[in-house]
């Protein structure tokens with residue numbers, strides 16, 4: 001799990017607050033915009049009840065609230081809970097594996113950036129079982145994961161490919177990396193139906209990230225950003241391009 005307020009990101013070169021993760025870099029902004037457009041395609045019409053598990057500082061909750069939904073965040077870090085409340089959600093300290101919510105009480109459960117914090121399959125299964133329990137029949141699950149084949153964490157790629165786990169000793173955090181097929185298998189095993197998997201950032205994100213790192217330019221409002229966004233949209237129908245993305249998103253529904 002991430003430390004109390006900040007985690008070491010950018011491959012260990014600087015400290016980064018989770019609240020800034022999706023706004024300060026072009027790759028982060030691409031992840032945010034694409035997650036928004038994919039979710040808006042699947043969310044039921046507002047008003048509806050959304051449980052944002054591992055919602056962090058409310059980066060997604062903020063726009064989901066602005067779209068007219070009632071959002072509740074669960075996160076183990078008290079500072080994130082306070083930030084999520086400032087973003088317009090209600091929030092509580094809690095754990096995805098033991099949710100306080102009642103059975104069948106939410107229309108939507110978001111697990112965005114949570115599953116990779118649970119390297120053990122049994123913990124991910126438990127978090128998915130809890131999401132299934134609190135969803136109403138027909139309710140929507142949206143769960144994101146880090147793609148196993150994403151750009152290498154320098155010096156760690158061989159270990160990640162062999163074990164699917166990044167040890168987090170030098171950079172980032174201990175994390176589980178999925179393939180799209182595995183993510184689908186995990187949600188199907190948890191009894192979700194009508195599933196689909198999407199590449200979030202598309203095949204050009206690593207070019208955007210690398211250019212940003214080498215030029216020091218944010219590139220969040222640049223022709224290169226627009227091209228990467230267009231490429232992500234164009235790549236959607238081609239499952240073979242899934243493995244080029246940084247993050248993958250699975251959509252599923254609780255069967256009756």
Ligand SMILES: C[S@@+](CC[C@H](N)C(=O)[O-])C[C@H]1O[C@@H](n2cnc3c(N)ncnc32)[C@H](O)[C@@H]1O
Pocket residue numbers: 001002018021022053054055056057058059060074075076077080094095096097111112113114117
């Ligand atoms: C990468 S952040 C994602 C935040 C936000 N959902 C987003 O997509 O920007 C992952 C969040 O999961 C939370 N987390 C880690 N382990 C958790 C657990 N067992 N149950 C609930 N949340 C957890 C962390 O505290 C962190 O806020």
